[in-house]
Amino acid sequence: MELTETKFYQGMTPQQYIDQIKVNKQPFLEIYRAAEIPADELAFFDRLAEPLRLAVFTADWCGDAVSTTPVILRLTESTDKLEVRVFNRDEELDLTNSFLPEHRAGTVPVFVVFEPPMQEVARFIETARELVPFIDAMDQAIAQEVAGVSSGDARTVARGKRMAYRVARAQDWGSVIVREFRRVVTQGLAFSPEQRPAEGGTEWPPP
Numbered sequence: 001m002e003l004t005e006t007k008f009y010q011g012m013t014p015q016q017y018i019d020q021i022k023v024n025k026q027p028f029l030e031i032y033r034a035a036e037i038p039a040d041e042l043a044f045f046d047r048l049a050e051p052l053r054l055a056v057f058t059a060d061w062c063g064d065a066v067s068t069t070p071v072i073l074r075l076t077e078s079t080d081k082l083e084v085r086v087f088n089r090d091e092e093l094d095l096t097n098s099f100l101p102e103h104r105a106g107t108v109p110v111f112v113v114f115e116p117p118m119q120e121v122a123r124f125i126e127t128a129r130e131l132v133p134f135i136d137a138m139d140q141a142i143a144q145e146v147a148g149v150s151s152g153d154a155r156t157v158a159r160g161k162r163m164a165y166r167v168a169r170a171q172d173w174g175s176v177i178v179r180e181f182r183r184v185v186t187q188g189l190a191f192s193p194e195q196r197p198a199e200g201g202t203e204w205p206p207p
Helices: 014-020 025-032 037-047 063-078 093-099 128-146 150-168 168-191
Strands: 052-058 082-088 110-115 119-125 198-201
Touching: 014 025, 014 063, 014 082, 025 150, 025 168, 037 063, 037 119, 052 063, 052 150, 063 082, 063 150, 063 168, 110 168, 119 168, 128 150, 128 168, 150 168, 168 198
Parallel strands: 052 082, 119 198
Antiparallel strands: 052 110, 110 119
Protein backbone atom coordinates (compact mmCIF):
# COMPACT_ATOMS: atom_id res chain seq x y z
CA MET A 1 0.00 0.00 0.00
CA GLU A 2 1.28 3.46 -0.91
CA LEU A 3 0.51 6.91 0.41
CA THR A 4 -0.12 8.84 -2.78
CA GLU A 5 -0.52 12.58 -3.10
CA THR A 6 -4.26 12.09 -3.61
CA LYS A 7 -4.52 9.95 -0.47
CA PHE A 8 -2.44 12.43 1.52
CA TYR A 9 -4.91 15.22 0.82
CA GLN A 10 -7.77 13.00 1.95
CA GLY A 11 -6.39 13.19 5.47
CA MET A 12 -7.68 15.59 8.10
CA THR A 13 -6.28 18.98 8.95
CA PRO A 14 -5.17 19.32 12.58
CA GLN A 15 -8.36 21.14 13.51
CA GLN A 16 -10.53 18.55 11.80
CA TYR A 17 -8.71 15.84 13.73
CA ILE A 18 -9.08 17.68 17.05
CA ASP A 19 -12.78 18.27 16.42
CA GLN A 20 -13.46 14.54 16.04
CA ILE A 21 -11.41 13.25 19.00
CA LYS A 22 -13.63 11.07 21.19
CA VAL A 23 -11.20 9.71 23.81
CA ASN A 24 -8.73 11.74 25.91
CA LYS A 25 -9.70 15.01 24.24
CA GLN A 26 -9.13 17.14 27.34
CA PRO A 27 -5.57 15.91 28.05
CA PHE A 28 -4.80 16.19 24.33
CA LEU A 29 -5.88 19.83 24.34
CA GLU A 30 -4.02 20.56 27.57
CA ILE A 31 -0.79 19.20 26.09
CA TYR A 32 -1.41 20.98 22.81
CA ARG A 33 -1.83 24.32 24.60
CA ALA A 34 1.07 23.77 26.99
CA ALA A 35 3.60 22.68 24.37
CA GLU A 36 6.24 25.28 23.59
CA ILE A 37 8.31 24.91 20.43
CA PRO A 38 11.97 25.77 21.14
CA ALA A 39 13.09 28.69 19.00
CA ASP A 40 16.13 26.91 17.57
CA GLU A 41 14.05 23.90 16.49
CA LEU A 42 11.44 26.15 14.89
CA ALA A 43 14.17 28.11 13.11
CA PHE A 44 15.36 24.91 11.42
CA PHE A 45 11.99 24.37 9.78
CA ASP A 46 11.48 28.04 8.96
CA ARG A 47 14.80 28.02 7.05
CA LEU A 48 13.79 25.14 4.77
CA ALA A 49 13.84 26.16 1.12
CA GLU A 50 10.58 24.33 0.39
CA PRO A 51 7.78 23.03 2.60
CA LEU A 52 7.73 19.37 3.58
CA ARG A 53 4.65 17.19 3.87
CA LEU A 54 3.89 15.34 7.10
CA ALA A 55 1.48 12.41 7.38
CA VAL A 56 0.39 11.65 10.95
CA PHE A 57 -1.13 8.27 11.82
CA THR A 58 -2.51 8.45 15.34
CA ALA A 59 -5.17 7.14 17.74
CA ASP A 60 -6.89 9.08 20.50
CA TRP A 61 -6.89 6.11 22.93
CA CYS A 62 -3.07 5.73 22.91
CA GLY A 63 -1.06 7.35 25.70
CA ASP A 64 2.02 7.93 23.56
CA ALA A 65 -0.19 9.49 20.89
CA VAL A 66 -1.71 11.84 23.46
CA SER A 67 1.80 12.91 24.51
CA THR A 68 3.35 13.16 21.07
CA THR A 69 0.69 14.04 18.48
CA PRO A 70 -0.40 17.39 19.97
CA VAL A 71 3.22 18.51 20.24
CA ILE A 72 3.96 17.72 16.59
CA LEU A 73 0.71 19.37 15.51
CA ARG A 74 1.66 22.45 17.54
CA LEU A 75 4.96 22.50 15.64
CA THR A 76 3.16 22.40 12.30
CA GLU A 77 0.97 25.28 13.46
CA SER A 78 4.08 27.33 14.23
CA THR A 79 5.72 27.10 10.78
CA ASP A 80 4.53 27.29 7.20
CA LYS A 81 7.17 24.75 6.16
CA LEU A 82 5.24 21.66 7.30
CA GLU A 83 2.04 20.76 5.47
CA VAL A 84 0.25 18.17 7.58
CA ARG A 85 -2.59 15.71 7.22
CA VAL A 86 -3.80 13.43 10.00
CA PHE A 87 -5.23 9.91 9.71
CA ASN A 88 -6.98 7.77 12.30
CA ARG A 89 -4.67 4.78 12.60
CA ASP A 90 -7.55 2.38 13.30
CA GLU A 91 -9.16 3.31 9.97
CA GLU A 92 -5.85 3.10 8.07
CA LEU A 93 -4.15 0.13 9.70
CA ASP A 94 -2.67 -1.36 6.53
CA LEU A 95 -1.35 1.98 5.36
CA THR A 96 0.14 2.74 8.78
CA ASN A 97 1.77 -0.69 8.95
CA SER A 98 3.38 -0.09 5.56
CA PHE A 99 5.69 2.38 7.33
CA LEU A 100 6.57 -0.07 10.13
CA PRO A 101 8.74 -3.19 10.32
CA GLU A 102 6.68 -6.37 10.58
CA HIS A 103 7.45 -6.94 14.26
CA ARG A 104 6.13 -3.44 15.07
CA ALA A 105 2.86 -3.67 13.16
CA GLY A 106 0.18 -1.77 15.03
CA THR A 107 2.52 0.71 16.70
CA VAL A 108 1.02 4.19 17.06
CA PRO A 109 1.57 7.07 16.45
CA VAL A 110 3.65 7.19 13.25
CA PHE A 111 4.87 10.42 11.62
CA VAL A 112 6.11 10.26 8.02
CA VAL A 113 7.84 13.20 6.31
CA PHE A 114 7.94 13.68 2.54
CA GLU A 115 9.46 16.04 0.03
CA PRO A 116 6.87 16.95 -2.63
CA PRO A 117 5.41 15.30 -4.49
CA MET A 118 5.71 12.23 -2.19
CA GLN A 119 9.38 11.35 -1.78
CA GLU A 120 9.82 9.90 1.69
CA VAL A 121 12.42 11.60 3.87
CA ALA A 122 11.96 10.35 7.43
CA ARG A 123 9.85 8.35 9.87
CA PHE A 124 9.35 9.16 13.54
CA ILE A 125 7.74 6.29 15.43
CA GLU A 126 5.75 6.37 18.68
CA THR A 127 7.61 9.00 20.73
CA ALA A 128 11.07 10.31 21.54
CA ARG A 129 13.54 7.56 22.42
CA GLU A 130 14.99 9.79 25.13
CA LEU A 131 11.65 9.68 26.98
CA VAL A 132 11.46 5.88 27.24
CA PRO A 133 13.23 5.65 30.65
CA PHE A 134 10.90 8.34 32.03
CA ILE A 135 7.82 6.57 30.70
CA ASP A 136 9.02 3.29 32.20
CA ALA A 137 9.60 5.01 35.55
CA MET A 138 6.10 6.52 35.35
CA ASP A 139 4.55 3.10 34.76
CA GLN A 140 6.50 1.53 37.62
CA ALA A 141 5.57 4.29 40.07
CA ILE A 142 1.89 4.17 39.15
CA ALA A 143 1.84 0.37 39.35
CA GLN A 144 3.05 0.64 42.96
CA GLU A 145 0.44 3.30 43.75
CA VAL A 146 -2.46 1.13 42.57
CA ALA A 147 -1.08 -2.19 43.86
CA GLY A 148 -3.79 -2.50 46.51
CA VAL A 149 -6.70 -1.57 44.27
CA SER A 150 -8.97 -4.25 42.76
CA SER A 151 -7.95 -5.17 39.21
CA GLY A 152 -10.83 -3.47 37.38
CA ASP A 153 -10.56 -0.24 39.36
CA ALA A 154 -6.76 -0.34 39.20
CA ARG A 155 -6.77 -0.13 35.41
CA THR A 156 -9.06 2.91 35.47
CA VAL A 157 -7.12 4.65 38.22
CA ALA A 158 -3.78 3.91 36.56
CA ARG A 159 -5.02 5.22 33.21
CA GLY A 160 -6.08 8.50 34.80
CA LYS A 161 -2.78 8.86 36.66
CA ARG A 162 -0.79 8.26 33.48
CA MET A 163 -2.69 10.96 31.64
CA ALA A 164 -2.25 13.43 34.51
CA TYR A 165 1.47 12.60 34.61
CA ARG A 166 1.83 13.24 30.86
CA VAL A 167 -0.09 16.52 31.02
CA ALA A 168 2.04 17.76 33.92
CA ARG A 169 5.18 17.18 31.86
CA ALA A 170 3.86 18.54 28.59
CA GLN A 171 6.42 21.34 28.25
CA ASP A 172 9.49 19.30 29.19
CA TRP A 173 8.53 16.23 27.21
CA GLY A 174 7.34 18.34 24.30
CA SER A 175 10.75 19.96 23.90
CA VAL A 176 12.39 16.54 23.80
CA ILE A 177 9.88 15.28 21.23
CA VAL A 178 10.38 18.26 18.91
CA ARG A 179 14.16 18.01 19.21
CA GLU A 180 14.23 14.33 18.27
CA PHE A 181 11.73 14.87 15.46
CA ARG A 182 13.88 17.67 14.03
CA ARG A 183 16.98 15.47 14.25
CA VAL A 184 15.47 12.67 12.20
CA VAL A 185 14.19 15.14 9.60
CA THR A 186 17.66 16.71 9.42
CA GLN A 187 19.19 13.28 8.91
CA GLY A 188 16.66 12.33 6.26
CA LEU A 189 17.27 15.51 4.28
CA ALA A 190 21.02 14.82 4.35
CA PHE A 191 20.57 11.22 3.13
CA SER A 192 20.73 10.24 -0.49
CA PRO A 193 17.52 8.81 -2.00
CA GLU A 194 19.02 5.32 -1.57
CA GLN A 195 19.62 5.86 2.16
CA ARG A 196 16.19 7.25 2.94
CA PRO A 197 14.11 7.20 5.02
CA ALA A 198 15.86 8.20 8.20
CA GLU A 199 14.17 6.62 11.21
CA GLY A 200 13.71 8.02 14.69
CA GLY A 201 11.60 7.52 17.77
CA THR A 202 11.42 4.38 19.85
CA GLU A 203 12.95 1.06 18.85
CA TRP A 204 11.89 -2.50 19.54
CA PRO A 205 14.36 -5.35 19.03
CA PRO A 206 13.36 -7.90 16.39
CA PRO A 207 11.85 -11.09 17.86
